[in-house]
Amino acid sequence: MRRPNGRRRIQIVRMQNQTSRQVTFSKRRAGLFKKASELSTLCDADVGIVVYSPSNKVYACGHPSVESIVDKFLGENPTPGTNDPNPIIIAQQNANVDEINRKLNMLERQLEKERKHGQALQALRTEPSHEKLSFSDLKSLCEALEAADEEVERVASQLLEANKVFPYQTIGSAFAPLIVRESTSFDSNEGPSQSSE
Structure with missing residues (x-):
């Protein structure tokens, strides 16, 4: 009986083909950075990853930043207030809140207008229906x-x-x-x- 070609375990050894090695590095690097971001979000942990590619390019990912993680790890220049919110993010959030408030106010005005229109229509229906006459x-x-x-x-x-x-x-x-x-x-x-x- 033939085995299906589903997910198979690969042997964890260095790949000999340089092109395959570069492609695998690119795919695995994205997954590694995603897992690091999830770990930081779920556990509120400070995470830093530095990776060198086979072609000696440096890739880094960190939260709140790679520099602050490295400085904290080395014990040099601890950055005070790394948990302080970024003013750019706060400004963007305030702009979003202002836009949402503006839309909410417009919808409330439309709702009040429609409510008054409905009351006016209801007032016009003062005559009883023919069934009750x-x-x-x-x-x-x-x-x-x-x-x-x-x-x-x-x-x-x-x-x-x-x-x-x-x-x-x-x-x-x-x-x-x-x-x-x-x-x-x-x-x-x-x-x-x-x-x-």
Whole structure:
């Protein structure tokens, strides 16, 4: 039975191929620096790493800085107040807080505006719904609607007599203008005639 080509252990010995050695160094160096950063963040530890590549280039990673870690390790020039916050970071944080506060104030103003708009709309809904109306109230509402219908018919007939253009059709396309011609007639039972489109 053949073994799958999954993760296999490699022998930890010096690589002979220089190109492979350089590629492996680059990949492992990034992982090493990432682990050092995680250790510093998780454990609140001061971490410093100095690495020389196969081509003799120096790479360093440290928190709060490589120099402060080296000085602390050697006991030379201990830097006072290394835990003091960086003024550049504080300025950036303050700028972020100001921006967030500005957005929050704008959203609160919009919310208050919408709340007032909602209250105004609620105030307009003072009439009870038709389901809660009594028979006499429904009869009064019906008479008021009939009176409004008669007023609409009266205005429509005046516009027909004056050959005016109706702004919109009442049946069919709601956005196509309706032009009333002289030859169209008006019947109070059918409503205004529509022109052919």
